[in-house]
Amino acid sequence: MWAMRILLAEDERDLNHIITLKLRQDGYSVDSCHDGEEALEALEVADYDAVILDIMMPKADGLTVLKKLRRDGNTTPVLFLTARDAVEDRVRGLDGGANDYLVKPFSFEELMARIRAMTRNTFGMADNILSVADLEMDCNAHTVTRGGVQIVLSAKEYALLEYLMRNRGIVLSREKIENHIWNFDYEGGTNVVDVYIRYLRKKLDDGHEKKLIHTVRGSGYVLRKEA
Numbered sequence: 057m058w059a060m061r062i063l064l065a066e067d068e069r070d071l072n073h074i075i076t077l078k079l080r081q082d083g084y085s086v087d088s089c090h091d092g093e094e095a096l097e098a099l100e101v102a103d104y105d106a107v108i109l110d111i112m113m114p115k116a117d118g119l120t121v122l123k124k125l126r127r128d129g130n131t132t133p134v135l136f137l138t139a140r141d142a143v144e145d146r147v148r149g150l151d152g153g154a155n156d157y158l159v160k161p162f163s164f165e166e167l168m169a170r171i172r173a174m175t176r177n178t179f180g181m182a183d184n185i186l187s188v189a190d191l192e193m194d195c196n197a198h199t200v201t202r203g204g205v206q207i208v209l210s211a212k213e214y215a216l217l218e219y220l221m222r223n224r225g226i227v228l229s230r231e232k233i234e235n236h237i238w239n240f241d242y243e244g245g246t247n248v249v250d251v252y253i254r255y256l257r258k259k260l261d262d263g264h265e266k267k268l269i270h271t272v273r274g275s276g277y278v279l280r281k282e283a
Contacts, residue, residue, distance in 0.1 A: 095107075
């Protein structure tokens with residue numbers, strides 16, 4: 057199944073490690089960093105389903121990261137995680153575009169509940185049926201069909217296709233695809249994306265007059281209906 061991807065920016069290394077482990081145990085894909093600059097760099101090259109930000113971080117604080125995120129038009133849900141419990145700090149964070157605010161110390165159960173609540177709209181039923189031309193993906197049933205014929209995909213092929221379909225019409229670079237599907241710790245050759253695109257083309261486009269996966273030279277790949 058598709059794992060929801062979360063960016064965690066927390067400068068307390070022990071706490072960062074514990075939260076990362078617990079989130080992964082609960083089935084989330086997690087990228088973690090320890091300062092605001094690292095968080096901004098991560099947000100430049102990858103897409104996330106949720107972001108957890110500590111307010112007091114070196115190099116760039118959480119409010120600065122959030123401001124840049126919203127200024128760029130990024131609406132990814134953001135949860136502030138901080139030791140500050142003054143009402144004015146909460147108001148400043150929420151007014152700055154944060155979706156929620158959790159004060160340390162906290163229970164992991166409450167953190168999980170808040171993540172579920174703030175991502176419910178973006179990861180809900182409305183996005184569970186994806187379609188481009190006669191290609192359809194049912195994210196609940198985990199099935200893919202083209203022209204009514206079911207297509208069997210491996211886990212990575214499915215994840216790649218879902219990413220392409222959720223970004224239909226948008227050219228995605230090889231780096232962006234690799235970072236999103238294989239995460240930052242992936243150290244394989246850069247041709248892994250090309251290999252999996254070839255797998256998908258064979259299963260999705262072979263035998264069909266109208267192709268859906270297109271190469272944009274020098275830029276990457278895009279899933280779109282041919283004019």
